[in-house]
Amino acid sequence: MAPIVPLISLFLRLIPRVFLDPVYMLVFGTVVLLAAWQYRRAAATERALYGLTQAPVLSRVALATGQGLVAGLAGSLLLVLVGVGLSGSGIRYLLPLALLLMLVNPRFLCFSYAGGLLSLSRLLFGAPDIFVPGIMGLAAVLHTTESLLILLSGARHATPLAIRNPHGQAVAGFSLQKFWPVPIITLWLTSLPPGAETVPTPNWWPLIHPPVPSPEEAVYTLIPVAAVLGYTDLAVTAPPFEKSRRTAAALLAYSVILLGLSALASWFSPLAWLAALFGPLGHEAVIWTGSRRELAGRPYYSAPVQGVRVLEVFPDSPAARMGLRRDDVIVGAGGRPIGCRADLDVALAEALYGLELRVRRLQGEVTLFSRRRPPQGRWGFVLVPGPGDPAVVELRSVRPLAGLLRWLNRLAALLSGRRPDGGGPGPPQGGDA
Numbered sequence: 001m002a003p004i005v006p007l008i009s010l011f012l013r014l015i016p017r018v019f020l021d022p023v024y025m026l027v028f029g030t031v032v033l034l035a036a037w038q039y040r041r042a043a044a045t046e047r048a049l050y051g052l053t054q055a056p057v058l059s060r061v062a063l064a065t066g067q068g069l070v071a072g073l074a075g076s077l078l079l080v081l082v083g084v085g086l087s088g089s090g091i092r093y094l095l096p097l098a099l100l101l102m103l104v105n106p107r108f109l110c111f112s113y114a115g116g117l118l119s120l121s122r123l124l125f126g127a128p129d130i131f132v133p134g135i136m137g138l139a140a141v142l143h144t145t146e147s148l149l150i151l152l153s154g155a156r157h158a159t160p161l162a163i164r165n166p167h168g169q170a171v172a173g174f175s176l177q178k179f180w181p182v183p184i185i186t187l188w189l190t191s192l193p194p195g196a197e198t199v200p201t202p203n204w205w206p207l208i209h210p211p212v213p214s215p216e217e218a219v220y221t222l223i224p225v226a227a228v229l230g231y232t233d234l235a236v237t238a239p240p241f242e243k244s245r246r247t248a249a250a251l252l253a254y255s256v257i258l259l260g261l262s263a264l265a266s267w268f269s270p271l272a273w274l275a276a277l278f279g280p281l282g283h284e285a286v287i288w289t290g291s292r293r294e295l296a297g298r299p300y301y302s303a304p305v306q307g308v309r310v311l312e313v314f315p316d317s318p319a320a321r322m323g324l325r326r327d328d329v330i331v332g333a334g335g336r337p338i339g340c341r342a343d344l345d346v347a348l349a350e351a352l353y354g355l356e357l358r359v360r361r362l363q364g365e366v367t368l369f370s371r372r373r374p375p376q377g378r379w380g381f382v383l384v385p386g387p388g389d390p391a392v393v394e395l396r397s398v399r400p401l402a403g404l405l406r407w408l409n410r411l412a413a414l415l416s417g418r419r420p421d422g423g424g425p426g427p428p429q430g431g432d433a
Contacts, residue, residue, distance in 0.1 A: 008077070008080075008081070010222070011076070011077060011080050011185065011222065014185060014222050015073065015185070018183065018185060018224045019183075021224070024224050024226070027095075027226045028181065028183055028226045030226075031095075031181040031182075031226045031227070031228045032061065032065055032181045034099065034179070034181075034228055035061060035064055035065070035179040035180070035181050035228055036057065036061045038106065038177070038179045038230070039057050039060040039061055039064070039179065040057050042060075042157075042159065042177050043055075043056075043057050043060070045159065046159055049161075049392060050314070050378070050380075050382065051376065051378045052314045052317055052378060052380055053314070054157040054158075054159065054314060054315065055157050055315065060157060063153075063156075064178065064179060064180050064181065065180075065181050067149060067152070067153060067180055068149075068180035068181045068182040068183075068229070069181075069182075069183060071145045071148060071149050071180065071182060072145065072182035072183040072184055072227075073183070073185075074145065074148075075141055075142060075144065075145035075182070075184060076183070076184050076185035076186065078141055078144065078145075079138070079141050079184070079185070079186050079187065080185070080186075080187060080222065082141070082206075082207045082208075082259075083187065083206025083207040083208060083209075084134060084137040084138055084140075084141055084186060084187060084206065084207065084208045084259075084262075085131070085134055085187045085188075085206045085208050085209060085210045085220060085266075086131055086134040086135070086138065086186055086187060086188050086210065087131045087134065087188070087210040088128070088129040088130040088131050088134075090118060090122070090127075090128030090129050090130035090135075091130060091135065091225070093114075093118060093128055094111060094114050094115060094118065094135065094225075095114075095225075095226060095227065095228075097114040097117065097118065098110065098111060098113070098114040098227075098228070099228075101113050101114060101117075102230070106177070106230055106232050107230065107232045107287065109179070109228060109229075109230035110139075110229075110230060110283065111135075111138065111139040111142050111227060112139045112143065112258075112279040112280050112282075112283040113279075113280045113283070115135040115136055115138065115139045115276075115279055116136070116139075116276055116277070116279035116280035116281075117280070118130055118135060119132040119135055119136060119272070119275070119276035119279070120276050120277070123272060123273060123276060131210045132265065132272040132275065132276055133208050133210075133262045133263070133265040133266035133272060133275060134208055134210055134262070134266070136258060136261070136262040136265070136275040136276060136278075136279050137207075137208045137258075137259055137262035137263065137266075138184075138186060138225075139258065139279055140255045140256075140258035140259035140262055141255070141259065142182070142184070142227060142229065143251055143252075143254060143255040143258070143283075144252060144255040144256075144259075145182065145229070146180075146229045146231065146251060147248040147249075147251040147252040147255060148248070149178070149180055149229065149231075150178070150231050150244050150247055150248040150251065151244065151245060151248035153178065154176055154178055154231055154233070154240075154244030154247065154248065155174075155176060155235075155239075155240035155241040155243070155244040156178075158174035158175065158176050158235065158240040158312075159174060159175040159177070160172070160173075160174055160311045160312035160382040161173050161174065161175055161392055161393055162385040162389060162390065162391045162392050162393075163234065163236060163391055163392075163393050163394070164391035164393070164394045165236075165295070165299075166295060169387075170385035170389045170390060170391040171236060171299040171301075171385065171391075172236070172299060172300075172301035172302075172311045172384040172385060173234055173235055173236035173294075173299070173301075174234070174235040174240045174243075174312075175232075175233075175234060175393075176231065176232065176233040176234070176235060176240055176243065176244060177231070177232050177233075178229075178230070178231040178232075179228055179229070179230050179231075180228065180229045180230075181226070181227075181228050182226075182227045182228065182229055183224060183225075183226060183227075184224065184225040184226070184227050185222050185223070185224050185225075186222070186223060186225055187206060187220045187221070187222060187223075188220065188221050188222070188223040206220065207263050207266075208262055208263050208266045209266050209267070210266070231247075233247055233290065234291075234294055235294075235300075236294045236297065236299055236300065237293060237294055237297030237298060237299065237300055238300050239300060243290075246290070247286070247290055250286045250289070250290065251286055254282050254283065254285075254286050257278070257282065258275065258278055258279060258282060261274055261275040261278055262275045301327075301384045302384065303384050303385065303386040303387070304329050306331065306339055307329045307330055307331040307338050307339065307360065308329070308330050308338060308340065308341055308344055308383050308384070308386070309327065309328070309329050309330075309383065309384040310324060310325065310326055310327060310328040310329070310330065310381050310382070310383060310384070311326065311381075311382045311383055311384045312326055312381065312382045313325060313326060313380060313381045313382075314380040314381070314382075317374075317378070317379065317380020317381070318370055318374040318378075318379050318380055319370075319379045319380040319381040320380060321370070322355075322357065322368040322369065322370045323366075323368050324357065324359065324368060324381055325361075328359045328360070328361060329359065329360040329361075330344060330357055330358070330359055330360075331358050331359070331360050331365070332356075332357065332358030333347035333348070333351075333355065333356070333357050333358070334347040334350060334351055334355065334356060335356065340386060341383060341386055341389065344383075348377060348379065349377075351373055352373060353372060353373060354369070354370050354371050354372055354373065355369070355370045355373070355379070356368070356369055356370075357369075
C-alpha cells in the first residue's frame with residue numbers, strides 16, 4: 001500500500017486547483033444550473049397537482065450539489081486509486097452528448113448511454129478519438145458513485161402520485177427523481193513535460209491501461225471532468241426508501257461488471273465491443289427489471305376497508321403541523337365518521353374555521369386538531385386512491401432504448417435528407433415524443 005500514499009497526496013493537492021480554475025467552474029456551474037432546471041420542473045409538477053411542494057427548489061439544488069461534491073471527490077479518489085486511465089480528445093463530447101440525450105428522456109442523462117454511443121462510433125467508424133475501455137470504465141465508477149447517492153438520498157423529496165396500472169386501476173406510488181452535479185478528477189495520458197512532478201505507483205496500476213506509443217515519455221496526469229448524475233424511478237410495490245435501496249444494489253452490480261469488462265478490454269481489445277454494448281444495454285436491463293417488478297407486483301399502499309389512508313404529508317403544511325403522518329388512516333373528521341374520500345371531501349369543505357381529525361394508527365386511535373382553515377383549503381396531505389379514483393400518470397413497461405432509437409433514426413433522417421418514416425427525400429416530419 002505504500003506506493004498508493006504519494007498518489008493520494010497528489011490527488012488531495014490538486015483539489016483546490018480544480019475549484020480555482022475559472023473555466024472549470026464555469027462548466028460545473030452550467031451543470032448545477034441544469035440540475036436546478038430539472039428540480040424546478042419537479043417542483044412545478046407538485047405545485048400543479050397539489051398547490052404545494054416537497055421542498056423549495058433552492059434547497060433541493062443546494063442539497064444535491066453538496067452531496068454531488070462529496071460523492072464526486074470520493075468517486076474521483078476511487079478512479080485514481082483503481083487506475084481508470086483516459087486518452088484521446090473525444091472525451092470533450094461526453095457531457096454535451098449526455099445533455100443532448102436528456103432531451104429524449106431524462107433517464108438518458110447518463111454517461112452509460114453517451115459513452116456507449118461514442119464508443120460504438122469509435123469502433124465502427126474510427127471516430128471520435130477516444131479510448132473505449134477508459135470511457136466505459138469512467139461510466140462504471142460514476143455509477144458506483146450514483147448507487148451510493150441513490151442509497152443515501154434517492155428517496156428524499158419523492159412525489160406522491162396516483163398511478164394507473166396495466167389493469168386500469170389507480171394505485172398509490174411515488175415518483176423518485178434526483179439530479180446530482182458531480183465534479184470528477186480522472187487520469188489522463190499525456191507526454192512527460194520537462195521538470196514535471198512524478199510519484200511512484202504500484203506495479204499493477206493502472207487497472208485500465210491506455211495504449212502507450214512511447215512508454216518512456218508518457219505519464220498520467222489528473223484532469224477535472226464535470227458530470228451530472230440523474231436518477232428517475234417509480235415506487236409502487238415498496239416504500240420510496242426500499243425501492244431506492246433495490247435500485248442502488250442493482251446499479252452497483254452493474255457497475256462492477258462494467259468495470260471488469262472495461263479492464264479486460266484494455267488488455268484484449270476485441271472485448272471493447274462487449275464493454276461498449278453492455279454500458280447502455282446493461283443499464284437498460286437494470287431499469288427494465290425494476291419496471292417489470294413495479295408492473296407485476298402488488299401495490300404497497302392500499303386503501304382501507306373503512307376510512308382513507310394517507311399516502312404523503314407535505315413538510316411545513318397544516319397537516320404536518322397537526323401531526324398527520326404517512327400511512328395514517330383517517331376514520332373521522334369534524335365529528336363525523338369517514339368511510340371514503342367523498343366523506344372526507346365534505347368534512348373538509350365544511351371546516352370553515354378549523355379541523356378535527358380522528359386517525360387510526362398501529363398504536364391506536366389519536367385525535368389531531370388544527371385551529372384554522374388554510375388558504376384555499378390546501379391542508380397538505382395526499383390520500384391513497386380508492387376504487388374509482390382518477391390517476392394522474394400511467395405505469396408502463398420500459399421498452400429498452402426505444403426512445404433513443406427513435407431519436408437516432410430522426411437524426412439520421414435529418415442528416416440524410418430523407419423522411420423519418422422511410423420515404424423519399426423531403427423535409428423531416430415530426431412524430432411521437
